Amino acid sequence: MMLEIRGLHVSIEGIPILQGLTLSLPYGQVHAIMGPNGTGKSTLAKVLAGHPSYRVDEGEIWLKGKSLLGMPPEERSHFGLFMSFQYPVEVAGVSNEQFLRHAMNAHRQAHSLPKLSREAFALLLSQKMERMQIRSEFKDRSVNVGFSGGEKKRNEILQMSLLEPDLAILDETDSGLDIDAMRIIAEGVNDLRSSTRSMLIITHYQRLLDYIRPDQVHVMDKGKIVRSGGPELALILEEKGYEWI
């Protein structure tokens, strides 16, 4: 299994959010997580990535057979986990190129690989930006500053394509996107699908799943998974709503 979560209980400032969540994600599969607002979907993403505000009260999280509990966020990233943020953060004064080169070289250093030179990185970045249809001027702009919603989400997928994670968690990547932006992002995500890479897609709506077809769909409610099924489950929810569950 790429990811195993067993009986996970998580709280924030003493308030329980995840209440006994269990999930298994095999290598090479894409699973979607859906559910009403406030059920803990984004909390799950942040806990997997190691956000310090959340406290794991009970349970286990295993990535590629190694426990993630106690591992700082940067080490989880080096170990192969990537989270695309629902609300990507702005880093004023730091160019996209600088930030991404820093991140890439941090990964390379963690794996005892030599740093990429500026020139080599610039070439790689240009290729990836072209694939994501991001204009080249964005590499010199401050990270996410002044970016539209769609541009921020495309920037997230650009980062993912550079860092090549084993497990990618996409937290409401489709929120605020128009159809064209969603298509471009979905293409970027689908380019990264492989038999050794897994993805967790957190979304409210079925429409993204038209472009990124999941192997399984899970529905969350009150902090745990209450229903699982194939891709058709998303279509049923679209028609009948979450109350049907």
Place this chain on the structure above:
Amino acid sequence: MDLKDRVESASWPECRSSRIVFVDGCFNDSLSDLGAIPSSCAILQRDETAIFSIPPSIIVSSPVQIISLFTQSAISVLRLQILMGSNSHLELVQSIAGEGVAADYMDIMIDEGAHLRVADQIRSSKEAHLLRFMRATLQRNARLSSFSYSEGALMLQRNWRVFLNGEGAEAALKGLDDLSENCQAHTRICVQHCAPSCRSRQHFKKALQDKSRASCEGKICIDSTAHHSDAEQLCENLLLSDEALAVVKPFLNIFADDVSVKHGATFSQPSDDELFYCQSRGISLREAKELWRRGFCRELIDAIEIPSMRERLL
């Protein structure tokens, strides 16, 4: 490092032939290079004061660097007077490197229509005490643009007074303190609008790590005859540790009608979410704070006119 090496290491490439060197407050001819400075400009030493005068309508095309070295552990003082004739132009870069206790006084007179740009970089030992005084008087339509960068010292104090004496005069004062360990940098500024339609801008940024301290006391005074004055003051502080301390005290004394005067102060720390974003990309917490610090400083560094100074600080 001997004096010559110290001068070489402090020199900006753009100023190789326009370099004025002071050692312990005295003009040093042998270490200076005045080749690119027009011969009509004069450098005189009168008692303890060095005078650099630029005649009217002279445009000094190369930036001129003033290198001030202090070698003694006792108190060292540099007094410099800059006299800008009407419609003259000068770009001055000042490099200060020292130990012990050092003070420098800069008295600037900018005549009608003259433009002066000053950039200074303070790189001193972390045990130094530095006192810097600047007084600038601007006549009608004169321009002063000033930028000061420091990494702090055990104690760094800047005390600037700017008088906008002639109608239409403008002063833009900027500063960046990038402090760590126990370094301190304290800035006191007073901009006095004495004539109508003058414009002043103050913009200071302070990045504080470890146990560093900074303060900014910025005063804007508008005389009763200084109608249509336009003045702004902003001090931004980035606190990168729980033990860093920043204090901002703005003062506004306004005695004229029909003026526009603004002041602002910000204090920020990168939030958990902002640091987490960097860490989630594999960047360590320490490096994430470093990226934040560099991003914070970038705005003012990008505005530096001397390319090699800008590159060195990036």
